[in-house]
Amino acid sequence: MSQIGNAIATRDNGPEALVRQHKEDLTLVLPSHVKGETWMRLAYGALRSNEQLLKVATRNPGSLMNALQECARLGHEPGTESYYLVPFGNEVQGIEGYRGVVERIYRAGAVKAVKAEVVHAGDHFEYSPDMDQPIHKPDYFGERGPIVGAYAYGVFQDGSTSKVVVINRTYIDKVKKESRGSNSPTSPWVKWEDQMVLKTVARRLEPWVPSSTEWRKEQLRAASEVTAEQAGPTVINAGSAPAATEPSEPGGYDEGPIEAELLDD
Structure with missing residues (x-):
């Protein structure tokens, strides 16, 4: 088989194919600030650019998947200074870098x-x-x-x-x-x-120091509950239209707290 044929076979049957097969599972746990398609391209690129990593991942694809799942859970991009994919012996190790720890804190x-x-x-x-x-x-x-x-x-x-x-x-x-x-x-x-x-x-x-986006979501949830408590219950008389509340700012009315998910750019 030619070199091109070998490359195609590796792509279609090797670690990259396994990663592609589990794309949905991997991207499902990504936080909102990470784009799934970009994350997947980086995972493929890490395998293609490191021959030793590809060899070890081919011998032990399970270790590659474990490393990628941990990378996704932490919200990092694979094969970067935030999260290294390192061939070690007969397995792929995922190592969170210094930059990755600091990123989670920020x-x-x-x-x-x-x-x-x-x-x-x-x-x-x-x-x-x-x-x-x-x-x-x-x-x-x-x-x-x-x-x-x-x-x-x-x-x-x-x-x-x-x-x-x-x-x-x-x-x-x-x-x-x-x-x-x-x-x-x-x-x-x-x-x-x-x-x-x-x-x-x-x-x-x-x-x-807080090091999870869950901290920010918790702050939003707590603020929403405080706003709801301060607003008090809304009383509507049967048979009559709901009374308008005082506008909270010019040209608008306060409709009470809404549930929101904070999205990081």
């Missing part, structure tokens, strides 16, 4: 800024629990030395600062050790240590 809408930085041995760093934010002065043009820690915090919409999370090298090494194959040449811990440290500290920040 997506919740509670914070207007996320600050996360890696601290090197040559940096000037100060922090104590009575400080709102750390003082960090890296020498970007000097020899910064090895990574000794990292920190992260969020700035809420009202300008207040979340809890500041600080991790040291001991904690970083512990997380790295618990990551399977972290010493492998293909491991993200070897190839992109800075990014993995940033992701580690961002994950530690998550309990202190």
Whole structure:
């Protein structure tokens, strides 16, 4: 069979065909800000652009589907810096990147800024629990030395600062050790240590800041209930037309709360 014939056979019978077959299941769990067709094209593109990924996915298609399902559930685009598809041994691993964690925090809408930085041995760093934010002065043009820690915090919409999370090298090494194959040449811990440290500290920040679009939907629901309680019950006399309420703004009438789903652009 020619190379073109092999390519067509792989497309029609390989991992890409499996992904296409389960398109509805995968896109069904995507949040509203992710377009299904775009997401699917990225999934196909990730397989076509990485020969090793395609080989592993062909041998173990179940691991590919598990990774893609987790990617969709988190609302990330596959094969990007938000969510990596990494061939590891005989399976495909889905790895949420630092950018993916931060995106989920922003997506919740509670914070207007996320600050996360890696601290090197040559940096000037100060922090104590009575400080709102750390003082960090890296020498970007000097020899910064090895990574000794990292920190992260969020700035809420009202300008207040979340809890500041600080991790040291001991904690970083512990997380790295618990990551399977972290010493492998293909491991993200070897190839992109800075990014993995940033992701580690961002994950530690998550309990202190909302990181789900469900938070925003809950705020809408709560606001709707408060509005309904303040409006009180509407009394309509039998045999008479409903009384008009006072207009809530010029040219319009307040029709009470409506249920709405927040759509992210």
